[in-house]
Amino acid sequence: IAGITQAPTSQILAAGRRMTLRCTQDMRHNAMYWYRQDLGLGLRLIHYSNTAGTTGKGEVPDGYSVSRANTDDFPLTLASAVPSQTSVYFCASSDYTGELFFGEGSRLTVL
Amino acid sequence: AQSVAQPEDQVNVAEGNPLTVKCTYSVSGNPYLFWYVQYPNRGLQFLLKYITGDNLVKGSYGFEAEFNKSQTSFHLKKPSALVSDSALYFCAVRPLSGGYNKLIFGAGTRLAVHP
Numbered sequence: 001i002a003g004i005t006q007a008p009t010s011q012i013l014a015a016g017r018r019m020t021l022r023c024t025q026d027m028r029h030n031a032m033y034w035y036r037q038d039l040g041l042g043l044r045l046i047h048y049s050n051t052a053g054t055t056g057k058g059e060v061p062d063g064y065s066v067s068r069a070n071t072d073d074f075p076l077t078l079a080s081a082v083p084s085q086t087s088v089y090f091c092a093s094s095d096y097t098g099e100l101f102f103g104e105g106s107r108l109t110v111l
Numbered sequence: 112a113q114s115v116a117q118p119e120d121q122v123n124v125a126e127g128n129p130l131t132v133k134c135t136y137s138v139s140g141n142p143y144l145f146w147y148v149q150y151p152n153r154g155l156q157f158l159l160k161y162i163t164g165d166n167l168v169k170g171s172y173g174f175e176a177e178f179n180k181s182q183t184s185f186h187l188k189k190p191s192a193l194v195s196d197s198a199l200y201f202c203a204v205r206p207l208s209g210g211y212n213k214l215i216f217g218a219g220t221r222l223a224v225h226p
Contacts, residue, residue: 004154042201042216043155090154098143098162098205100214102154 002026004103006091012109013081021076021106023091029101031094032074033058034066036087037105043090049074081110113138115204117217124192125225132187132220134202144185145203146176149219155201161185172196192224 007022025032030051035043045058049068063085065077078085091103115136124130136142143162147155159170166178176187185202202217 040218042218044216045214092155098145098160099157100145100147100155102147102156104154105152 003101004091004093006089006103006106008106009104010107012111013078015082015110016080019078019081019108021078021089021091021108023074023076023103024072025074025091025093025101026072027093027095027101028071029093029095030071032068033092033094033100034064034074034076035090035092036060037090038087046076046089078108081108083110086110113204113206113215115202115215115217117200117202117220119220120218121221121223123223123225126194127191130189130192130196130222130224132200132202132222134185134187134217136183136185136202136204136215138204138206138215141180141207143205143207144176144178145205145214146170146174146185146187147201147203148172149199149201151198158187158200192222194224194226197222197224 005024013019033048034046037043044060046064047066049055052068052071055066086109089106092100094100145160146158148158149155158174159168161168161178169175174189199219199221201219203214205214
């Protein structure tokens, strides 16, 4: 069982470019999340989706957008990347017990 | 504001000794409490959680945590540390009335277990 699959694992991007981070789950969880991890700040929620067809803003949503067309996929898009979006991005899903399942992360560097 | 504090950036312990990683929180109402572990270049993995009931919760890899309501703490413990326990540990708190979009993470504590 793969769980959460993220792609790409690493990317270097020029400022101003558009970038989509992909996330797919095979656990049929209703809820999915995107976090960014920065040194000394822990994990901060960017966007979330409680079920297919709905999304919501987290703590740090500016500059990011998401969509949830189906249960399995939850892509995160940076419309015009800026250097402050250099981070490690984690996709996660949760089951009814409240346990979060994380992907392995996507390391993004914006120059 | 609701928050989670992990007061130690790093905890150093000798292999075989007991370890404690501290977590305190400030949230309204009774919270759900979690510990996650992150190994280098990996995603976070669930260790244990407290929802209700016995204040001492046992989790994966021999870890346990004690919920203390009066001190609003949820410290992670292990009786005998292993070198392989060296990793980054995150405490997370969710208010009882909130959804999982309300989960708040601490900044993390790096555990270093020395042979």
